[in-house]
Amino acid sequence: MRAAVLQDIRNIRVTEIPTPTPKADDDVIVRVKAVGVCGSDLHSYLEGGTTGPTRINDPFVLGHEFSGNLIPESARKLGLSADALVAVDPAIPCGHCEWCHRGHTNLCPNVRFLGYAPHNGAMAEFVCVPQSAVHVVPETIDPAGAAILETLGVAIHATDLARPRLLESVAVLGCGPVGLLLVQLARLCGVGNIIAIDPVVARGQLACDLGADIACRSFAEVPEVTDGRGVDLVIEATDSSHGFEHAARCARIGGRAVIVGIPENNEYVLSGAESRRKGLSVKFSRRMPEVYPRAIALAQSGRVKLSPLATHSFSLDQAPAAFAQQVARENGIIKAIIYP
């Protein structure tokens, strides 16, 4: 089969690799219809296959936000029709460790995550997944939307951690796909003013279309639009080393911050006084536990809009171009979707 393989920094090659076959009894094979390029894929692409400290040397297939159809044999196994659209939760926690037992399946140290080295992902024609990871998607959600359910899951988990309160002020720092979903979820939670912050003007505008009240190009504008007070809650969804610091600068005294973004080069740049003197409460958000049923319900009911995020389409052969464009953030790109 064809697959987009990350070879090295900024080097993706679309090439022929062996088609996967079921290895365990509960494995099924998905024929991939749509796969999104995620911010974490960009870190792998720009920083050598990883979002952490270790450089990955062996090539692997990227892609963890995806949807598709089961091949006929797998569909029969699950009692589904072969044309049913399915989304796949890419995280496969071990289920046996203390942290899984405590409900922190998103923090399982033994997790197998599709599309994160060394596990091949979905920028390919086929991918092998355990049947427990498969979620049937209603017809009202299209393949790109079904792929973005994974991104929505990340935003749902961050919102669960943030516990937004009625009418409090919220800043969403970074209006990429996760930020735009965070804005929509904050609106649903009944918060007050939502300030969307992104240096790309079109992203701030889109955030306002999706529920934000004010768009700022920089965190530095927040004192001005809050009469010097800062906001009650900041949710950070940038890819910058300065995201944490900027979140601290936006928050009010005694405020809260939830850090969702993965910083470039695995590093936060943070001065101590700002967070300390404000007595901030900070939470870090990582991936998500079991949230697919809620993600599907939010999308199906129209409470959260996914289609405005799927701005650019590419074939599998165009995967290198999809990554280059996503990195450049030009032409109004929010999320590149690859259709293998």
Ligand SMILES: [Zn+2]
């Ligand atoms: Zn992702």
Ligand SMILES: [Zn+2]
């Ligand atoms: Zn575990």
